[in-house]
Amino acid sequence: MHALLADSTLTGGLLTLAQSDFPHALSTLTLNHYLFVSAAMFALGIIGFLTRRNLIIMFLCTELMFQAAGLALIAFGRYHLNFDGQSFVIFVLTIAAAEAAMALALVVLLFRRRESLDADLWAELKG
Amino acid sequence: MTDKLALVWPEIWLFVTTCVVMVVGLSPDLRVRKLCGWISALGLVVAIGAAVPVAHAGGLFPSITPYAKGMIGVVGLMLLPLLAGTVDRDLDAAIESGKATFSALRSNRAEFYAFFLFSLTGLMLTASADDLIWLFLALELTSLPTYIMVTISTRGTRSQEAGVKYFFLGALGAAIFLYGFALIYGATGTTDLAEIAAAFRAQSEAGGLNTIGVAGLAVALIGLCFKIAAVPMHMYAADVYQGAASGVSAMLAFVPKTAGFLAIIMLCGAVGWTHGATHDSLPAPIYILLWVIAAATMFTGNLLAIRQSSVKRILAYSSVAHSGYMLVGVIAGPGSGHGTFWDNGIAAVLFYLLTYGVTNVGTFAVLASIQKPNGEEADDIADIRGLHGTRPHLAGAMLLCVLSLLGMPPLLGFFGKVGLFTSAISAGEIPLVIVLGLNSAIAAFYYLRIARAAYLEPADEHVETRAGPIPQRVFAAVLSASAVVLLLTVAQMLMERSVTASGYHAPHAGMADTPHEALDLTRADD
């Protein structure tokens, strides 16, 4: 796994994403680790979204997916040694916050109507 | 920086208008609040005006903004009368009949207009995006207000159901394309679209596209399918269109779809139609992906529409199908780049978006103009039966719009479709053209039903409808129907504009300031 980027000729000749002042345990982490985690988060988000019926949890799952993307962005940003990824993440967070605000308002509205947070109760429209 | 500022003047104007609308909307005076609509219209007109002078920006599609923003503004203007009174209708009626007095807190008219304008702002921003971050933000700005608009568009549970489905599935979609963006960034090391394009170019010249980049593109495109309601992300469309008020449905059929297509065009532009055996198509995985999606979308949309009895659902599924048609144009790509319309799929898509937007307003406007006795808007096909006898102009409008959507020559929709036809044939996409043709035929099943119901059949005896209280909607319907015919006179100009707009600035490898090595995660770790 270390050899993944062994022959890469990225500027600065970095073999890993770790910086010298990182804790040792982290210094061996490579891009792959981060991507793996990110993918796992994304998958978990999807699985959660598909399996949970509670509106709030479902929303949180989508947040998880957003953050998975954020993690990937940061990892890539670090890998490419530019700040695009990081600045992207800032905006992603902002959007996530906006969505959260909307989601909660929506959830309140829906709860008032049905006295329940079960998403599948809303199945009048179909066909 | 100032360059970019010049580029976004329309958005700025719209934003300012939005703010004004919100402020005016706080007025305790009903008459002042009623100005909101006019102010919005004014803002849109100014925005259109501001969009036109912008001649040439940078990026992959340097000339797309004037056309796109002009189109957005025009269709926005047509949508405006349709949206009038969506949220305050009951309150207004109550006030007029003296049952209630105006209460500043109960009215959210201004917010509604503001959301609409925000959404349009986002849409225009999408058109001027030259960066993934920008694109992402613009797309979200387009979508987020629509979630609210759907939910509050009527007071029934249906709108709320539509809202919940739209929002949650929308969030899922957004997450997906965001992840795709992340991967693209990872593969190219930049968020600037032009640089991404250059990087991809370099990769392909160096022996093949980066897997992660392709995967990212694929994931992003699939995520964007939600915006354009393409298979497999079309599930929500019918429910949401049906649940929302007709005006909002009309908007949903245009605004997110346009945003989605603009984004898809930009992403495809980033990878370029320079791959394949003859260097004139998208890279194989993306090509196959879009091909499958386009074909599946056409069939699914048209087939599902057949069984519906709700006109809104029919139109929703037809909107799905139309996305499929337009994807054909995306697949065909910008063609030879000779400044011709007929072999330019992107121009065809841009033109089609306009024709679709204009026509679609009409169909929904007719529905919005008819009211059932319980105050709901017309929805079921039985509700529009016999329209010819009672409101012939609405029936005529419905007929024209539906026929245009069907692609009946010589209406506007037909020429939209011909553009797709010719460009796809130029690109050698004969099977897709056949699929497109077959689907146009399948579409005739349900369009004919609508047309027949509205224009020919007598009214059902037990179904009562009456004219809605808002004359602007009738105006919108008639406006749209006449546009279907009248725009034909300027079709040449529109086509030329769309060609200019689709001017694709093909990337070269040297464009990127920081040439990055191909990122290859597949290489074995020994």
Added chain:
Amino acid sequence: MLVLLILLPLLFGVAVLLRPPAAAKWWALGGTSLCLAIGAMLVGRFFANASPDVPFQAQGSFAWLPALGLNLSVGIDSVATLLIGLTLLLGPICVGASWTAIPQHRARLFYGWLLVLQAAMVGVFAARDLLVFYTCFEFTLLPMFVMINEFGSTNRHKAATKFFLYTFTGSIIALAGLVYTAWAVGTRATGVDGFTLDIATLTEHASHVLTAREQALVLLAMLCGFAVKVPLFPFHTWLPLAHTEAPTAGSVILAGVLLKLGTYAMYRFVLPLVPHAVLEHAPAVAILAIIGIIYAGLICWVQTDVKKLVAYSSVSHLGFCVLGLFALNSAGVTGSVLYMLNHGLSTGALFLLVGFMYERYHTRDMREIGGLGAKMPIWSTFMVFFVMSSVGLPGLNGFPSEFLCTMGAFISHTGWTSGAARHVGATWGPLGPWFGFAAGTGVIVAAIYLLAMVAKMVWGTLREPAVHHGEHDHHAGGPHLPVDLTAREIMTLLPIGVLCIVFGLFPTQTLIGAIESDVNAQVAFVHERSGEAPTEHEAHFAQQEHRQQRDAGRDEQIAGVKP
């Protein structure tokens, strides 16, 4: 003048919509009559100025959508002129035939669309641009749909939908084929700058740039559209249904003109655009046509619904028309063009007669009604007359067309013209005597079923439906009609009858002479071009070269602008 003929009916259509319903039929009559008068002038002027060097007259063009290669261009050659004449002639006749059948409160809808339909039909024949053609071609569907759907009989919704969907589906695929041709010409033909839909340009270049395989595919696509319209076996099933359900005027137009759109399109596009493929596949098409002739003829024989019988007879007759076209020689193509006109007259008249009968008895079932000879002698006389015209009795109009189609198929055989035993009366072509023979058996079948119909309808003892289903919703309250034909009804039939005789006795002076040079030119063109199609490689090379030239041209332009 051509444009006037397209616009006038539209204007009158608007007038019909705006005037009170009671005036609708008068406006319609005025509009169609005026058009007929103008049309007569047009036809007269055309043939006065006809010359082989200027095949197309009354040309007009307006660059509307150059971006799509679309010009609003019109022009007529002799074939188109005659077909326009037929269309315009049937206009007032249809109005006259609908005079009492259409209830007043729906008259505006009916006559309005009738006029629109007429404009569209004229447009098809007048078009010199592919998209103008296609537009009008498709736009005929809508008025017909309305007419069947609203003014038809019991099963009308199904019939209208089937008619629309079937033909619409076919023609979209045909459009794909046509656009493909346009594309190929636009990207490969030397001397063509960019995409064009101009029919003349396409005709000139298409056969040079399409490879054999492409031609076959384009042929297939075009046939999908046009064969459905004609209709050619086995794509005919919409026709009996549509005819049966359509109102009288609808049937007349459907049989008289709409079916001819298919054959006209074959004449105008299929033959000259893809001659190589046509030559190769003509036997297959001809076999379909012959199957149609005999198969549909036999089906006619066992029909009980007289209108369905006449409808199936159209299928059978149009088989001759297609057969003649695909004989690819002057006799066949001339016969085919004649057939387009003559079938329109005689079958149109048969539909009128059936319609008049239906208006009185509200049934078309020959088990319920028949033996009308004693009760309606005038009607019966016309019936026998037009049946004879339809059977192809020499001296009436059906014969020259049927004979020439059969002859065309018979003499169109390459084996005839080569080898030691050269046969001077034969022509180059893909069919042969067996095709002529098979088509000839169709003549026998035609005699069987049409005479069987006459035997049931006209001869025999009088049979009338026990109870008049006079309570048909559209007819309730309509004026009471006398037993036999009224003067108005006779006036609708008389002009057709006169033309039947004139075209039967003087075909050369009226029709054949008129179209001879155009048809000969067309046949010669097909002959010349059918020999070889470019290979894939050549086509590819042409495309490359074309692209380079265009690039060069653009560079020059840019270079020219820059300094």
Added chain:
Amino acid sequence: MGVSMTTIMDAILSAAVAQHGGEAAHAAVAASHGVTGPLWIGLIPLLPLLGVVLVTLLACFNEKSKMPAWISVGLLAVSFLLTLFAYLGWNGHDAIHLKLWDWIGLSWGDLRGQTLAAGFAFYFDGLSLLWMLFVTGLACLIGLYASEYMEHDAGLGYCRFFAAFNLFVFSMSCLVMGDNLLMLFLGWEGVGLCSYLLIGYFYKKKSAVDAGMKAFVVNRIGDLGLLMGMLLTFTTFGTLQYDALFNQIHTGLTAGGTPLSQTWQVWAIPLLLMGGAFGKSAQLFFYVWLPDAMEGPTPVSALIHAATMVTAGVYLVARMMPLYLADPAHIALTAVTWGGAITAFWSATIAVAQFDIKRIMGYSTISQLGYMFAGLGVLATTGGVFHVFTHAFFKATLFLSCGAVMHGFAGQLDMRKLSGLWSINGFRVVVIAMLIGCLNLSGFPFTGGYFSKDMIIAEAFVTPDSVIAGSSWAGWLLLLTAGMTAYYTFRVFFRVFVGPVVYEPGEDLHAHDDHEHADAHGHGHGHDDAHDHAAEHFHPHGPKWAINLVLTLLSVGCILSAGLYFLGDHHGWAGGMVHASSAVVDTHAVEGGEEALLFGQPPHEIMFYISAVFGFGGILLAAWFHGPKGIAGLLIGGRTTAAEVRMDPIAKALRPISTWAVRKWYVDEFYHLVLVTPLKIFAHLFHWFDKLIVDGLVNFFGATPRVSSDAIGESTQTGVLHDYALRMVAGIAVVLVVVVLVLF
């Protein structure tokens, strides 16, 4: 035969000699033709056409007088006179041409065979003149007859009758006078139409309508042969115009330059044309329509189905004789001979067993037509054509006499129910006319029929079997048939016209008139009263002046026609006419100059005796079996009632053969089983196939979207958010898998 030659004959000879150096002969022949006739010749067919128009106009004004008849007869008389003038003004050898206008003309090149030119043009040579003389003459007389015969239908029916009658004469004139095969075809189909209309004149009677349709359809089958023959002629010779065609044939080459004898067309074309001729003239397989055609009014049977139209086939073969002779193997001529001979015999076997006198005449017509074809086949064109001429007169006489009987006895035609007309008041003229006709038909010595038939039979023996295979056998068959003819002819005469007076009225067919039959004209034989009153109240009424006059004139014509045999130097007047036409045969050239002998004698001489023996034999047999007691039964008859005759026990003994003969050998039933029924089954099969399979497929494809719509809609659009999400994700997975699968 053929001692002196006309110019045409010379040309033909020279062409035959210099078969391959055809140009000179070609030029010579061309030069000998080409007399342009005066324009008034065109009036001959056009006057009847004018009659159609006038009569139709009268119908429009609902004319109820006999005006239509007078107009028709007048115009036909003028037409006849014009023909006569044309004949008298004719120079006796050259064909007269007259082109009125181009009918179907189409040209696609300047080379030979690239022009189809069929003018509305006329061509008068001996053959057409001969035909036209009796066509217009008889039409005029029979029109006069019909003016009385049809009088009970005065009104629309009367007009309808005379319109079709006139149209028939027009068509027949076009057929005979046409200058090309297409004109012939015009007339050919036109007479078919008129035949159809007139057979079905009593259109309320199903059998009449069916008979009309049968006639038309059977004719059409033959017409297919004619049509194909025409097209093949065009491809071979590049023209359909007689002159050009004959000139080409005389060169011995096809227009493409191949020697004719080496092509298959040389026998195929005549065979195909023969198909058409047999159809129209009711020969061989096609005869079945003619007996049924007797459903028509009797004047129609007389004119169309005996005298004129049915001889069109003979005309065609005679006209196309050069084509038939061009085949060195004479395949088509042999077929014509045997077709004619077999038909003659076959229909005679049916005729001997029938009881309907009109039908017997019908079968005898078929039989006599067989003689004519056999005559043409064995190269006795003169005999054949002469027989056409004499037959036209005597058969018209016979039919009209039968018609007079029918007219007087309310449609009774059954010989078992009629007897002794001689003794009934007012029928003397009829009986005499009938007798003259019968004598002619049975070939009684020194009648016209005797001479014409002998010429045919003798020539059959003259022509060597090497030229026409089995020619002498055909002669024996024809001889036998002559005897049978005499038998069945006089069977009718003896039973119906002489003997004890017995009669029973028939169902009055004439009651089926058009509309106005309610306002009866006060006829003794009423319309519906025929059924109301008992038979004893019925009084037969003899014919009035028009019928009697016509019968008299025709009888005189019959007698005079015999005299024609002695006119001129080409075996009579008819021979002269044939010599001046394309039908001429140089028998010396064809037969190699040798005459076969019969009983060691030249057949032409001995035949007079032999056939007289056969004729007498037949008559005596008839008298023995059917003749009444006394002088009217030639003293050997023994019949005392109408229904019982000496033949009955023999017929009973011969069962089932006699029953079969009565039932016409079940040919109609056979055709029904073999042709009509399968065709009908196919029609029904196709009908259902169309409905279920062809349309079913269309409906299937039409329903597919709807069905799949329901399937997809119900399974995916459940309305549940989670389902949607799941399907979206699954959909993404599927799409990605598809992409991967396609990629690799």
